[in-house]
Amino acid sequence: MPKKEIDLAYKIEHLSILDEDGELDSDLEPDISDDLLVKMHRTMLLTRRFDERMLTLQRQGKMGTFAPIKGQEASQIGAAAVLKEKDWLAPSFREMAAEVWRGKSMENILLVYAGFNEGGLIPDESHTLPVCIPVATQVPHAAGLAYAIKFKKEENVVMVFHGDGATSEGDFHEGLNFAAVFQTPTVFVCQNNQWAISVPRSRQTHSKTLAQKALAYGMPGIQVDGNDILAVYSAAKDAVERARSGDGPTLIECITYRMSVHTTADDPSEYRDEEEVKEWEKRDPITRFQKYLKQKDLLSDEDIDNLEEEIKSDIKDVVQSWEEKMEDLGDPTDMFTYQYAELPPHLVAQKEEFEAMLSKKE
Amino acid sequence: MPKKEIDLAYKIEHLSILDEDGELDSDLEPDISDDLLVKMHRTMLLTRRFDERMLTLQRQGKMGTFAPIKGQEASQIGAAAVLKEKDWLAPSFREMAAEVWRGKSMENILLVYAGFNEGGLIPDESHTLPVCIPVATQVPHAAGLAYAIKFKKEENVVMVFHGDGATSEGDFHEGLNFAAVFQTPTVFVCQNNQWAISVPRSRQTHSKTLAQKALAYGMPGIQVDGNDILAVYSAAKDAVERARSGDGPTLIECITYRMSVHTTADDPSEYRDEEEVKEWEKRDPITRFQKYLKQKDLLSDEDIDNLEEEIKSDIKDVVQSWEEKMEDLGDPTDMFTYQYAELPPHLVAQKEEFEAMLSKKE
Amino acid sequence: MGKMNMVEAINLALKQEMEKDGDVIVLGEDVGVDGGVFRVTEGLLDAYGEERVIDTPLAESMIAGASVGMAIHGLKPVCEIQFSGFSYISFHQMEAHAARYRARTQGRFGIQMVLRCPYGGGVRALEHHSESREAYYAHTPGLKTVIPSGPRKARALLVSAIRDPDPVIFYEPKAAYRAFREEVPEDEETFPIGESEIVREGKDITFITYGAMLQRTLDAADTLQEEDGVEAEVIDLLTVSPMDDQKFTESVRKTGHVVIVHEAHRSFGPGAEMAARLVEKSFLYLEAPIRRVTGYDVVIPLYQREKDYIPDVKRILHGARETLEF
Amino acid sequence: MGKMNMVEAINLALKQEMEKDGDVIVLGEDVGVDGGVFRVTEGLLDAYGEERVIDTPLAESMIAGASVGMAIHGLKPVCEIQFSGFSYISFHQMEAHAARYRARTQGRFGIQMVLRCPYGGGVRALEHHSESREAYYAHTPGLKTVIPSGPRKARALLVSAIRDPDPVIFYEPKAAYRAFREEVPEDEETFPIGESEIVREGKDITFITYGAMLQRTLDAADTLQEEDGVEAEVIDLLTVSPMDDQKFTESVRKTGHVVIVHEAHRSFGPGAEMAARLVEKSFLYLEAPIRRVTGYDVVIPLYQREKDYIPDVKRILHGARETLEF
């Protein structure tokens, strides 16, 4: 009776399959079709280049603030690749790679960052939620949405992304607790990119891992090498299968790195060492994955060159079509349109007032 | 490298010293002076009787809603007894026993529940915070206050009480995380009384224990038999010493039981079985502690009888003095007095308006 | 159905809507087994099971946030925050998401949810249990804020709120929960959100009020009639936002005098908006300053002094007479 | 000290107060090593160390709640919420505790804290970064809400706020952060909280405004002078709550015409309170309806359309001329 240890039922593990030197643990190698592997690689490269292009557009003043994803391609695509089309994805604000994987319009992404509400449109069939800016507030949505799925006896799951910083917010806590209590089909994917703006992971929380926060909810948690797309995929696959088969939620901590600025309004030299960035460049998720694909004869240097050309041209098209779209977006009365399903009288009046002002000369 | 378990540094233990049959684990028996033991017992009995008296007063319509403490005397007094006078105590709304232990005026407690703001007065020297109604919102206060203590290089600690339900709130999470990150001298005492109004512990969270939530913050956590005052005292003593010596916060989960209604506005027969209450009556913290004191020759049946008489008379005095006080509390303009350090002009005007109304006949 | 109090009427609305529409679900603290701390959700669990009547963990932000998530996938959550005084914990979910999701997604995802909570004084409760802070919600674009004054309207408005494609804050005046009974038709009844109602006609002075203040305003109107021979028009606002200013700005064209009555604090309260609209729309008809008979700008005192804070008939009469004598 | 922008001026206030009073501490997200996302807290960490300049975990409720705890034990926390759009996450801590602790403890524990946050549009930011919801705070008894319009006032008001024994919400108009420079005296300067200021005298019309709207209101006043020969009086509110209604209710006795200008939504916004006070205190002097030139009752659009939402000189002029021509 006196002092006895309690068995917590779960242990916290770290998973790595393809290490930074490209060494593979073939026992753990996930079974992924060649097509899928190639598509994963293409999207990693596409989103890396698109991210770079966005940075240029921002620096040129054509776009406002955005949060680059550089370095997190494996952490995002590895997880999202496990999802079926009807599964749901709830991003935070730094999951462009996952969103593009899910088929989100790149023009729309540009539109939003260029300050046009129209870019926020979610097409009717899409199960990818809009970007969520207030940190961690999307977490309870994912739990509630997954509840609705379970309620409707559908087989889909919800995957929600959030950062390391997000784990400090009350909404993270409340969302995970809800998901565990009701055993909803939710997969929480933490993009632990080591920084929350200027706050390093070590100051964000005193716990050794973020994965172990799952224990607070009686939920399985796992830490994976987030720059190892095979490890991310494997962990996500386990979690999604568990969720789909009714066995409840999982927390996955992806150890990755924000190789770029926090947002374009940020200057990381104020708070972090270039050395650290250099160290992480060696662990670049794309080059590592390329090594693997080459070993599997699914990729050659020539393929990469061709792909780079193709992507360049794709991005050019996107940017051009975005620029054209922007010219057509001329209707400022749009701000009244979607506030309510139907415009209430006071907004009808305010809209008229606004239109009258528009038509007045300076 | 592949899949390896992470050592979390902490394990979660359950502590019990004096079991429900009065069996003592003498290896673990804490070293408590006879005087203190006797005082602890007296306060347990006093607050049990006072609680009963309050219930009567409420049923007679002399007081409004309050939250009875019956059954939680050991969980509260065992923990608070470890504190020094200059340590701080931050209660929630169901810690009357701890508050009385700390010297809070019983008249004032009655005044607040009788709807008089005047009862909220905290005397100048007191380090016991007021009751906090919004669940878990006192938790960040305790963390911040402890930060201030550390900042001022004082040696005091802050003990904060909260319920099992409170662990689901975002503020619980954010407060514990802050305390762990800054290693503040805070002791979190969870009164796991099995119920949050009608929601049983098992539905509040999917984790096996509440103590294990400490792992999410890299903080030591321990579960104790909360009806065993020796176990509560021991765990609290360890935690307070750790906090005092600069080694940071601890979460203590006291397994206890709310033997009475949630509040006087509540009818537990709607949601829980009388059988369960019966089971817990066998584990009554007071009778158990009395067995122990008798074994130690610190208490006899005659002592108990005398004590009961003494307490009855003390409570009678308190109630009488409260009733007298109430008669003097005639100044309704009091509602303007403490809003700000100085009354701003609009409140000066509103107060005058109010006074003019008061002096008007119906 | 016969006479009902407001608790029973709200319960009826919930039951009938749940019966009719399988997507309507109820969630909150103690709404299931316990039937709600005010018994508003009594019997729902037995009738619709624990998948549709959810006792949640104790976490307001999650209650609102999970409701948003459910609404995204087509459910129609009616969530309860146990007391409005705790609804600020979930305020950011309502402000950042419930209110904005439709606009953010350019119409794809409207958040069809109702957030119910008891508000206001009058039940001898503890601190934080008696606030009237509807102005926070009313100032938030994308939300609608509804406050019924009696059983029949509560039932009809709640049905409308549940069917409304936008998020509705449904503030229930707890002082009116069991204060009186009204005939509530068994058959479905709705009442348009965004419409006020003239509940008493008169030509000399206009009272604008809502919630638990309606009854005492009507009492004051009767007294004015008897003692002063003054015919008061009384408007029950019913929806605080979007505010129907048509009826009251028209009423004043007839009466020239206005008294606004609410429990909420005066400064930056709903009455300020009414005053501003009156000046904007009926300036030339105002014959005297608009009087606001409201809660003071202080935290509502504990229950012994609550009556000093909350407007009563005496204060309403005083305000009216001052305006009339101006 | 020479000319400073608002960021530098606020930084100066923080530095000098921290220098003077060892109990003043700064906490928030990225306020330390990074110096704040707007650089407002730059240099403080180096000067005062990480015990007094605290980079907190990402948790707004904790930032406000821990500040309350610190203030209970005599520290004077100046906490930053990175953008006002995230301050609603901590709203319940301000409402339930910061605002009430003094009253709850019958005077024993006043919460001497300042909650700073950048608010308002104009910096090409993302969603949730451009709101003006000062009315939420202004409607909350126990809080004071201050909004400076330029560098010098920002510095003086922040010093006063830090020394104020009550909790002060300090809303910083981020559009004014670097918009212009002003002479800011090196020596200590304070400005009383709760006082507005007449920044331009005139006899024909009264403008009431604050924050980033002051400059464009002054521009409109100049245009009115030039083009219409109208002499406008402009009042800078400075403290939104407790609101100094004396200057503006007196001004209208002279001018008879009022235009209120703010970025916040119109309905249930600060302008409604001003209108109500004007009617209460200067009814007989109002010669025309009060015009509210404000943000519309819609979520502020992303930055391409922000200018359509925020009042500009053209709208202010239009409002003024309508009032004058009434």
Ligand SMILES: Cc1ncc(C[n+]2csc(CCOP(=O)(O)OP(=O)(O)O)c2C)c(N)n1
């Ligand atoms: C509730 C809230 N607080 C503050 C911010 C400002 N902010 C934007 S991102 C960020 C850091 C987020 O860190 P993390 O969760 O690790 O995600 P990352 O940016 O690294 O992807 C902060 C503080 C915000 N968007 N929302």
Ligand SMILES: Cc1ncc(C[n+]2csc(CCOP(=O)(O)OP(=O)(O)O)c2C)c(N)n1
């Ligand atoms: C934030 C908040 N939400 C809801 C309530 C209403 N309420 C009061 S006590 C309580 C249950 C608290 O449960 P627990 O934390 O276990 O404490 P206990 O009452 O068992 O002591 C609830 C829901 C509240 N006071 N505060």
Ligand SMILES: [Mg+2]
């Ligand atoms: Mg991060």
Ligand SMILES: [Mg+2]
């Ligand atoms: Mg409990």
